Amino acid sequence: MMRTDRRGFLKASTAAAGAVVMDQVVSGADPSRPLQMGVIGVGWYGMVDALAALKVGGVRVAAVCDVDSEHLKNAADELEKKQASRPETFKHYQELLDVESLDVVVIATPPHWHALQLLAAIERKKDVYCEKPVAYDVREGQAMVEAVNASDRIVQVGFQRRQSAALRQAAEFIASGGIGKLVQVDAQIHYHAALLDPTPQAPPESLDWELWCGPGPRIPYSPQVGHKSWRLEKTSGHGHLVDWGIHLIDAIRTMLGLGMPKQVTAAGGIYHYAGGITTPDTLSAHFEFEGLPVHWRHRLWGSTEYEPALSNGIFFFGTEGTVFAADRTWTVIRRGKEGAREEHDAPADLGRLHMADFLDAVRTRRKPSCTIGDGFQSTATVQLAMIALETGSTVRWDAKTLQVLDNPAAAALLRREYRPDWVHPFG
Template sequence: MKRREFLKRSALMGLGIITAPTIVPSSVFGKNAPSNRINIGAIGCGRISRTHDMPGVWKYDNVRIVAVSDVDRRRLDDAKKLVENYYTKKSGKPYSGVNTYEDYRQLLADSDIDAVLISTPDHWHAKQAIDAVYAGKDVYLQKPASLTIEEGRKMSNAVNATGRILQIGSQQRSMEQFRRACELVRNGRIGKLLSIEVRLPGDPAGGDPTPMPVPTGLNYDMWLGQTPSVPYTVDRVHPQQGYGRPGWLRCEQFGAGMITGWGAHHFDIAHWAMGKEYSGPIEITATAQFPSSGLWDVHGDFQSEMLYDNGVVVKGMVDGPGKPNGVLFSGTEGWIFVSRGRYRASASDPVSDASSGGPLAASDPRILGSVIGEHEVHLYKSDDQHGNWLECIRTRSLNIAPAEVAHRACTACLLQHIAMKLGRKLHWDPRTERFRNDDEANSMLSRPQRAPYNF
């Protein structure tokens, strides 16, 4: 699909003129018809892949996970067993048809694979997505879209150039309360939108930087990828026993911390409610606390503020007492608050029930009961994030969270991260994706790339 047509369809969808297709029951295709089956390869077989991404697709009858890839041999073998045991239990017959690849590029070269799940650390997301679409694969990509804004732009351009279906794992778009909140805001149920508060979890400092021997079976050099070579320590990578929350999430070398880790979800919802999914802020300020010791160096408590060209101010902060995790929309005639409630993508999600708000609330209960009229804005409806991706692979339709939307949400997060570092107001041009008259800030749109894993 050409970029112009892509944007046109997106605009029409926002107006409710185009609706999402419904998942077609397996009985329509013939449950066991190989020609109708989508063969999936899973790249990255850690916590989020095992508990969220692979289960999100293997439940569909016309999908089969046929291959797994990971640079850690132990996790690779575990993933093969996990998938084969699932299909054995589901079919009642022994199943052993999952191929393993230590190098994801070999998986991409497998012509039997139609699409891939990418569930790797953040620094690999954009590179692997680009490689996948140019290999002719459709992609489900874990958020955030990229480590830097420049990488995200390259990723979105590659998807547009190849016409592949890429969907970001911003599953809040497929939760009814988030779509409902955004529709109510879009249709003026709280009057003119004035501000949005985005409340994210915090990340503790710590981590042991003491170098350790690289575990047998881990290709640590490839795990580091295009980032600088640094000594191995388990707190920098992932647990060697079990699948708890990995340390790389708290290392800036591999990601920006919660500003992208959860910000990619919540700031995307802010964009959806404003109709700014293909744009971004024009002014950004932020302050943050950064650890002074230990291995983990991502931001802690922070305050940010972004101004959009519609006059809306979007504020970011760490959740806490009186400020539960979620998104608060404030307008001239009331407010709406939305959150995940008790939903968890994995058991180790860093948000407790105590810090979570209810899934949907408003200043006046009548706001939530308001009916969206036939000629008002109806947003794209999806009831299942992975299922929507699979359906759009079949129909070649625009999915609920496409590459450009993912890139713009991630950009808003990374702009705040840059502002945290510089400690001054930044002026951004969403059209050119450059800072205005600020060479220092523009130098932070990309990072050096280590060969041979560079883009």
């Protein structure tokens, strides 16, 4: 039975509302003992996370790691300006983790690296902020959950929208019966992807491409699959739903107190960018949660919706009205011919608040707003959709045993074999 009581909503509400207080607590920490942070992967989002930590305060970025020496130098230069001290620099994450003074580690590499890096950090007794998705495959994520749960480490997964006041307020309104009985949820993120050159070529001299590929398949380098563009590459990022849409799926689960879906189907393909990317530019997925259908769709080409704001958000359809919720706004559309609207704004720096929540959890040893178990469930949910698409089948999921039911082809895709010399953490 779907949980429509307030527990799931209050969980989201407490985490988001408390983030401001958490930010103040961490910022007011003893400056003589700032938390020592290491960042693995200092491209675009690794630096977003590092700078968010500095905004919160009570932190010194003591070490950074990247397989691209140009990224590494640029990151060290910028951080030196921001914090008046230069971090140590490393090419390999194992070298960074050997720095004994580190308290916390940020993992902001492509997903095919997350499992090995997080497990190594836990083994060295570091607290971890790991970007989403939790892992590349479901079994990696399962191994990560088991390792973290067996430790005393604090792990936060980078689902920043858990700190959204707009989503919290919308959740409370829905829980109060504001739109009657909730019947269906639709989520979407449409945008026009700007692709880079997909032609295989030699990697930049600054980039160790062999190490970048790591345990995943060694694919030819091109600007379209390297660095920031890996998100639409199947072997490293799994595509738009797993990279960006996962935020909205996690928001839906958090707002409504949902577990994982019982059944998933998907349809789509590469219709516009054939030859340019290896994941769907057009996708529809259907998640059958207990008592509630949730639909996802995306389009990476063409124009936005007739109202651009509707291109990124969640529709909650009830018997007495609809709520459309986005990161910083939410709108009530009343039932009736006129469809009167009530618009609400709730601006917030979600990245800073989510990092503040993590740092406070580290200092107080409380549970963060997105645990590894929470992050795993949202990650596995969207991974099942990609498995459904690849197999062209309905995927039925047993959340207790973490098994696909009666579908050997889909079950085989829960785990990807690593390259020789790399060992998958799940058996």
